[in-house]
Amino acid sequence: MKLTSKGRYAVMALADLAQFDSINPVSLRDISLRQGISLDYLEQIFLKLKKNQIVKSIRGTHGGYVLSKKPNEIKLNNIFYAVDEKVKTVQCKKESKKGCNGKATKCVTHNLWDELETHINSFFEKKSLEDLLKENIERRI
Amino acid sequence: MKLTSKGRYAVMALADLAQFDSINPVSLRDISLRQGISLDYLEQIFLKLKKNQIVKSIRGTHGGYVLSKKPNEIKLNNIFYAVDEKVKTVQCKKESKKGCNGKATKCVTHNLWDELETHINSFFEKKSLEDLLKENIERRI
DNA sequence: ACATTCCTGACTAAATTGGTCAAGTATAGA
DNA sequence: TCTATACTTGACCAATTTAGTCAGGAATGT
Ligand code: FES
Ligand code: FES
Numbered sequence: 001m002k003l004t005s006k007g008r009y010a011v012m013a014l015a016d017l018a019q020f021d022s023i024n025p026v027s028l029r030d031i032s033l034r035q036g037i038s039l040d041y042l043e044q045i046f047l048k049l050k051k052n053q054i055v056k057s058i059r060g061t062h063g064g065y066v067l068s069k070k071p072n073e074i075k076l077n078n079i080f081y082a083v084d085e086k087v088k089t090v091q092c093k094k095e096s097k098k099g100c101n102g103k104a105t106k107c108v109t110h111n112l113w114d115e116l117e118t119h120i121n122s123f124f125e126k127k128s129l130e131d132l133l134k135e136n137i138e139r140r141i
Numbered sequence: 142m143k144l145t146s147k148g149r150y151a152v153m154a155l156a157d158l159a160q161f162d163s164i165n166p167v168s169l170r171d172i173s174l175r176q177g178i179s180l181d182y183l184e185q186i187f188l189k190l191k192k193n194q195i196v197k198s199i200r201g202t203h204g205g206y207v208l209s210k211k212p213n214e215i216k217l218n219n220i221f222y223a224v225d226e227k228v229k230t231v232q233c234k235k236e237s238k239k240g241c242n243g244k245a246t247k248c249v250t251h252n253l254w255d256e257l258e259t260h261i262n263s264f265f266e267k268k269s270l271e272d273l274l275k276e277n278i279e280r281r282i
Numbered sequence: 283a284c285a286t287t288c289c290t291g292a293c294t295a296a297a298t299t300g301g302t303c304a305a306g307t308a309t310a311g312a
Numbered sequence: 313t314c315t316a317t318a319c320t321t322g323a324c325c326a327a328t329t330t331a332g333t334c335a336g337g338a339a340t341g342t
Contacts, residue, residue, distance in 0.1 A: 001261065002229040003142055005300060008241075008250060015249045027318060036242030041301055047320070060309025061317045088143040100149075101177030108156045108277055109149060112268070119264050120142065123257055136249055146331060168287060182332055188289070201340025202286045 007085030009037050010045050011132070014079060017055065018071045018129050025064030045083055052082035071133060077124035087120050089113035148226035150178050151186050152273070155220060158196065159212045159270050166205030186224055193223035212274060218265035228261050230254035 012035050020026050028046060032039040046065060049055045054074060055065045067074065080086065090113045091100035099107045154172050161167050169187060173180040187206060190196045195215060196206045208215065221227065231254045232241035240248045 001142055001144055001148075001226065003254060003257075004298090005232065007142075008232060008254070009300095011253070012248060012250050025318095029318075035248070036244060038301060040303075043320075044301090050319095057319060058309090059307080059317090059319050061311065061315095063309070063318050065319085085142065091146065091149060103177060107153060107176070108273065109153050111276060111280065112152070112273055113144060113149070116144075116261075116264055120257075120261060123260050127253070132250065132253055135252060139252065145329090150331095166287095170287080179332060181334075184289075185332090191289095198288060199340090200286090200288050200338080202284095202342070204287050204340075206288090 004085060006045060006083050007080055009035075009041065010049065010079050010083045010085070011076065011129075013037065013042060013045065014049070014054070014067070014074065014129055015132055015136075017065060017067055018133055021064075021066045024062065025058045025066050027064040030064070048083050049079070052078070054078060054082055067129075070130075072128050072130035074129045075125055076127045076129075077121060079129075080124060087117055087124075089117045089120075145226060147186060147224055148221055150176075150182065151190065151220050151224045151226070152217065154178065154183060154186065155190070155195070155208070155215070155270055156273055156277075158206060158208055159274055162205075162207045165203065166199045166207050168205040171205070189224050190220070193219070195219060195223055208270075211271075213269050213271035215270045216266055217268045217270075218262060220270075221265060228258050228265075230258045230261075 013031050016031050016035055017026050020030075028039055028042045031037065032042055046055060046057075050057055050065075053068050056068045057063070057065050090110060092098060092106070092110065094114075097104075097106075099105055099110065101107065153176050157172050157176055158167050161171070169180055169183045172178065173183055187196060187198075191198055191206075194209050197209045198204070198206055231251060233239060233247070233251065235255075238245075238247075240246055240251065242248065
């Protein structure tokens, strides 16, 4: 079970945005430099974040991105959903009555993985971008 | 974030074992047929489970595998540890003081992922093979 | 002897990841 | 108006990981 860079980068970048977008829009170049993430890769990520109304874009010189909601309204699961970083624990299709391995009934572990998925998602639903920033400020003090 | 088949199979196979090993050792062939898992792949998995003292092997005709502890003593994290299915959320090396992206300090999200890792692992530490079986019996009634 | 089952290492096809590259379009400021 | 900056979009790709397969051997019960 591991977190992919896409999800990690999305959250890093948005945390960066939340810190710096209050005065001016933040360019991907700045984020790239500050956070050490490939600019080209960031572009892919922000395209998705924009489609999901998590950020707004401003083109042209001194353009960049701005959060489209307040940090406390952006939960981690919104971010993950936007960049298709989904938590997938079961093998089978959930809607189908068939199990993994193609059998007619769900396997012994099916329900366990489903519980796990819920457990993990509850973490993402609770945490907002604001929580993340707060913790970081406290840490510095 | 997804669970790999290796981890899923290991738990499925051990659940099968727990159900059937009380009288005779269970052969991988049986597990393979019942659970629909490749025999060759199961062999790789059981090698690791054996090295970690989760199962014992009996060779020869009518041989097979048996749990080496009681189902309530085998927690999911023991199983996952045995087959190297680790939960990995941070990018950086935890011990090192350096961050991901090679910077001198940990990134903004580091602590968040660490919390997530703890959150997930607590699920695995709580659940035992016995819990899994119990839930399944209840479900059938 | 022989069938069964565990044991072990080497190999591989397919999918996923984590990007890069190229070619735009829009806008601000000189 | 020209140009630099920055977003937009699609195509492409190398490296890694996953989920196995294959081939052979070693132990043991009948
Ligand atoms: S994971 Fe859903 S049936 Fe096995
Ligand atoms: S994940 Fe540890 S420093 Fe970024």
